[in-house]
Amino acid sequence: xxxxxxxxxxxxxxxxxxxxxxxxxxxxxxxxxxxxxxxxxxxxxxxxxxxxxxxxxxxxxxxxxxxxxxxxxxxxxxxxxxxxxxxxxxxxxxxxxxxxxxxxxxxxxxxxxxxxxxxxxxxxxxxxxxxxxxxxxxxxxxxxxxxxxxxxxxxxxxxxxxxxxxxxxxxxxxxx
Numbered sequence: 001x002x003x004x005x006x007x008x009x010x011x012x013x014x015x016x017x018x019x020x021x022x023x024x025x026x027x028x029x030x031x032x033x034x035x036x037x038x039x040x041x042x043x044x045x046x047x048x049x050x051x052x053x054x055x056x057x058x059x060x061x062x063x064x065x066x067x068x069x070x071x072x073x074x075x076x077x078x079x080x081x082x083x084x085x086x087x088x089x090x091x092x093x094x095x096x097x098x099x100x101x102x103x104x105x106x107x108x109x110x111x112x113x114x115x116x117x118x119x120x121x122x123x124x125x126x127x128x129x130x131x132x133x134x135x136x137x138x139x140x141x142x143x144x145x146x147x148x149x150x151x152x153x154x155x156x157x158x159x160x161x162x163x164x165x166x167x168x169x170x171x172x173x174x175x176x
Contacts, residue, residue: 019084020067020084020085020086020087020092020096021082021083021084021085022067022082022083022084022085022096022099022136022147023071023080023081023082023083023147024080024081024105024107024147025077025078025079025080025081025107026072026078026079026080026081026107026108026109026134027039027044027078027079027109028077028078028079029041029043029074029076029077029078031078032123036122036123036124037123037124037125037126038119038123038124038125038126039078039079039126039129040125040126040127041074041076042074042127043126043127043128043129044072044074044079044129044131045074046114046128046130047111047128047129047130047131048072048073048074048131053068053069054069054072054131054132054133054134055069055132055133055134056068056069056083056085056133056134056135056136057110057133057134057135057136058091058092058095058135058136059135059136059137059138060108060110060133060135060137061135062133064091065089066085066086066089066091066092066095066136067083067084067085067086067089067092068083068084068086069081069082069083069134070082070083070084071083072131072134079109079131079134081107081134095136099136099147104136104138105147106136106137106138106139106140106147107134107135107136107137107140107147108134108135108136108137108140109129109131109133109134109135110131110132110133110134110135111129111130111131111132112129112130112132113126113128113129113130114128114129114130115127115128116128
C-alpha cells in the first residue's frame with residue numbers, strides 16, 4: 001500500500017521560536033481537505049501508541065529530515081505536534097527563517113490508511129491512520145493545518161483571507 005500525504009495547511013497554528021522550536025496542528029478533525037477526505041477523532045491513537053518515531057521532513061522528502069518531533073498528541077481539535085528544527089541542518093535553518101518571516105507555514109502528514117468509511121456526503125472518513133511523518137510544506141492540502149505564528153495582527157488576517165480567496169478561485173477554475 002502506498003504512503004499517502006495529507007497537506008494540513010497554512011497557519012495560525014505553526015510558530016518557530018529563536019531556539020528553532022516549532023509547534024502547530026498537523027491535522028484537524030472533521031475538516032475536509034481539498035481531496036474531500038476527513039480525519040475522524042481518534043484516527044491517530046493506535047499509531048501514536050506504538051512508540052515509533054514520526055519523522056520531521058522537508059516537503060515529504062525522505063532524504064531531507066530537518067528536525068525531530070518531541071511531542072505528538074490528539075486533542076479535541078486535531079493532531080498537535082511540537083518539535084525542534086535542527087540548527088546544524090541547512091534546510092532547517094532556511095525553514096526557520098521562512099516561518100519566522102511569515103513566508104511559510106504549511107504542515108502535511110504522510111500516512112497509510114488502516115481504516116476508512118464513506119460518510120453521507122460520499123467523502124472518505126479516515127478512522128485509523130498509521131502516521132509516518134509530518135512535513136513542513138509550501139502548499140498544504142488542509143488549509144487550516146499550520147504552524148502557529150508569532151506577532152499576528154490584522155495584516156496577517158487580511159493575507160489569510162486573500163490566500164483563501166485565491167485558493168477558492170483556483171479550485172473553481174479546476175472545476176472542483
